[in-house]
Amino acid sequence: MISKDKKAQLKIQQMAFVLVAIFIFFAFISLIYVSIRMNFMKKQAVNLEADKAMEFAQKMTGVPELKWSQQCDSCIDLDKAMMLKNRTVYNDFFGLDHLSFEIIYPVITDKECITGNYPNCNKLTLISKSSYDTASRAYISLCRWDQETNNEMCYLGAVYASGKAVQSNT
Amino acid sequence: MIHKLNHKAQEEVVGFVMIIVLVAVIFTIFLGIMIHNTKRDNSYTSIEYTQFISALMEVNTPCVVYSPAHAKVSDLIGYCIDSQQCLDGSQSCSVLNKTLSDALSNSILVGPDRAIKGYSLSIIYNTTSSLKSIMTIEKGLCNSSSLVGSDQPLYHQGGVFTTTIKVCS
Numbered sequence: 001m002i003s004k005d006k007k008a009q010l011k012i013q014q015m016a017f018v019l020v021a022i023f024i025f026f027a028f029i030s031l032i033y034v035s036i037r038m039n040f041m042k043k044q045a046v047n048l049e050a051d052k053a054m055e056f057a058q059k060m061t062g063v064p065e066l067k068w069s070q071q072c073d074s075c076i077d078l079d080k081a082m083m084l085k086n087r088t089v090y091n092d093f094f095g096l097d098h099l100s101f102e103i104i105y106p107v108i109t110d111k112e113c114i115t116g117n118y119p120n121c122n123k124l125t126l127i128s129k130s131s132y133d134t135a136s137r138a139y140i141s142l143c144r145w146d147q148e149t150n151n152e153m154c155y156l157g158a159v160y161a162s163g164k165a166v167q168s169n170t
Numbered sequence: 171m172i173h174k175l176n177h178k179a180q181e182e183v184v185g186f187v188m189i190i191v192l193v194a195v196i197f198t199i200f201l202g203i204m205i206h207n208t209k210r211d212n213s214y215t216s217i218e219y220t221q222f223i224s225a226l227m228e229v230n231t232p233c234v235v236y237s238p239a240h241a242k243v244s245d246l247i248g249y250c251i252d253s254q255q256c257l258d259g260s261q262s263c264s265v266l267n268k269t270l271s272d273a274l275s276n277s278i279l280v281g282p283d284r285a286i287k288g289y290s291l292s293i294i295y296n297t298t299s300s301l302k303s304i305m306t307i308e309k310g311l312c313n314s315s316s317l318v319g320s321d322q323p324l325y326h327q328g329g330v331f332t333t334t335i336k337v338c339s
Contacts, residue, residue, distance in 0.1 A: 139222070
């Protein structure tokens with residue numbers, strides 16, 4: 001025969017154990033939920049960072065030193081870029097560690113553009129410091145004036161940019 | 171009396187376990203709904219492919235309709251809708267198909283071992299009276315739930331043609 005006091009104590013102990021068990025259970029579930037949510041937010045953050053970098057690369061098409069003169073928001077003047085290539089004064093102008101353009105289509109000779117082979121080349125590097133982070137890429141149109149047909153020629157290309165200006169998106 | 175006490179203790183334990191199981195089932199269902207909603211958010215309009223389509227529309231093609239300018243992709247889509255021929259006798263739609271296929275192959279590398287499993291580019295011409303599929307170019311397998319893409323509408327002679335790209339990873 002358990003006395004009434006002991007019975008009450010037993011009831012209180014039971015309730016305490018139940019509460020602790022439920023608390024541990026809720027804590028366990030919350031941990032799982034938070035880790036899944038954090039994982040999802042990390043992916044979103046990576047996507048947002050990539051979008052931010054791509055928006056910056058796209059801004060290159062608005063810079064007067066590189067903008068194609070026609071009404072085209074995503075076009076860069078390859079002839080202007082070629083003129084800038086050897087001008088070291090512009091190395092710090094963009095605030096970048098690396099800036100280059102590449103023609104993706106149509107396929108042209110896989111060569112870095114220099115005065116001697118332009119326009120029979122597909123890569124043009126404006127800035128390339130000794131060390132730089134992975135460059136962000138944005139698709140653009142690379143346009144130039146074709147002397148043979150006396151008309152514009154635009155190619156599908158990409159701009160690669162990396163540096164502090166890309167990270168801070170200024 | 172002791173026998174009754176044992177039964178009572180067992181009843182208490184069973185009740186406790188039932189509460190735990192009920193709470194566990196409710197939270198598992200809740201968690202499942204949250205995870206399912208999270209997975210659905212993998213499809214989104216990508217800035218990368220918005221830029222890709224904008225740049226693609228400006229590319230000059232081998233087709234010359236009005237000499238000496240080589241038609242841009244955006245113009246060539248219009249010529250294809252109107253079934254016009256290029257000056258060299260080739261069909262504008264054939265040149266457009268080849269240009270887009272080559273541009274996509276060079277830009278987006280697909281394969282079962284690659285990050286991108288497949289893509290699909292479609293051009294649809296919409297007028298007040300009809301909806302017509304002009305062209306569809308597909309490569310790889312696109313059966314995953316992770317889908318990014320973009321579309322760009324352009325006006326052409328009273329209608330709108332929309333170029334849509336979808337990329338699966």
